[in-house]
Amino acid sequence: MGNGALSGAVIAVAGAGGPAGRAALLKLARQGATVVGSDNDPERLAEAVDHARYEAGGASVTGDTVDLLDLKSTQEWAARIENDFGRVDGLVHLVGGWRGSETFVKTSLDDWDFLELLLVKTVQHTSLAFFEGLQRSERGRYVLISAAGASKPTAGNAAYAAAKAAAEAWTLALADAFHKAGGAEGPTSAAAILVVKALVHDAMRADRPNAKFAGFTDVNDLAEAIAGVWEKSAPEANGQRLWLTDQP
Numbered sequence: 001m002g003n004g005a006l007s008g009a010v011i012a013v014a015g016a017g018g019p020a021g022r023a024a025l026l027k028l029a030r031q032g033a034t035v036v037g038s039d040n041d042p043e044r045l046a047e048a049v050d051h052a053r054y055e056a057g058g059a060s061v062t063g064d065t066v067d068l069l070d071l072k073s074t075q076e077w078a079a080r081i082e083n084d085f086g087r088v089d090g091l092v093h094l095v096g097g098w099r100g101s102e103t104f105v106k107t108s109l110d111d112w113d114f115l116e117l118l119l120v121k122t123v124q125h126t127s128l129a130f131f132e133g134l135q136r137s138e139r140g141r142y143v144l145i146s147a148a149g150a151s152k153p154t155a156g157n158a159a160y161a162a163a164k165a166a167a168e169a170w171t172l173a174l175a176d177a178f179h180k181a182g183g184a185e186g187p188t189s190a191a192a193i194l195v196v197k198a199l200v201h202d203a204m205r206a207d208r209p210n211a212k213f214a215g216f217t218d219v220n221d222l223a224e225a226i227a228g229v230w231e232k233s234a235p236e237a238n239g240q241r242l243w244l245t246d247q248p
Helices: 019-030 042-055 071-085 109-136 155-185 202-207 219-231
Strands: 010-014 034-038 061-064 090-093 141-147 190-196 241-243
Touching: 010 019, 010 071, 010 109, 019 034, 019 042, 019 219, 034 042, 034 071, 042 061, 071 109, 090 109, 109 141, 109 155, 141 155, 141 219, 155 190, 190 219
Parallel strands: 010 034, 010 090, 034 061, 090 141, 141 190, 190 241
Antiparallel strands: none
């Protein structure tokens, strides 16, 4: 796999065990990257890694069980990747989760506590842990997957939309840090946000054969867009919201 568009790149994928993570691991591996996935479910992670390795013809795909809710564990993961592979060129943040309510007043603040950990804390920890390594790379990219609801929250999605909006704001602050680190020459690394309405994959279609999934992004198309962030220059990608669905 030495001649793909991402040949030689070392990319970490947080939340690699889910459908979007599986698609991302495979796409990045097929493009020649060395990919290191993490997930809080070791079994699911092992399956995703094996699938990507097999489908991409023996590419370098490995998995680490990392507690991304623990800053020290996340920092150790970032350091280990750089130590093992000599560099780190990307962190793709695919840690997801959703909770909602029928109405605004029925919002459970327990949902906020849950989503704040999954959707915000993991972004804080990965961005802080990987910043210096990505800054050292000639093509460092931090890629956040966000939702259109962050820009146009609905009554029953207050907790989810607020957590996604916080994650976006944090990522844009990271982009500003890359911008400042680049000085007059402009940033050499970039933080970008890919915005979807929601994601769909084959198992969902099989479960609901009559559903339209209008405006949803297929996980394979998302994986394509993730890989595409490396095709943009750092100044072009940094601090951008890249919409994969209609902008509200």
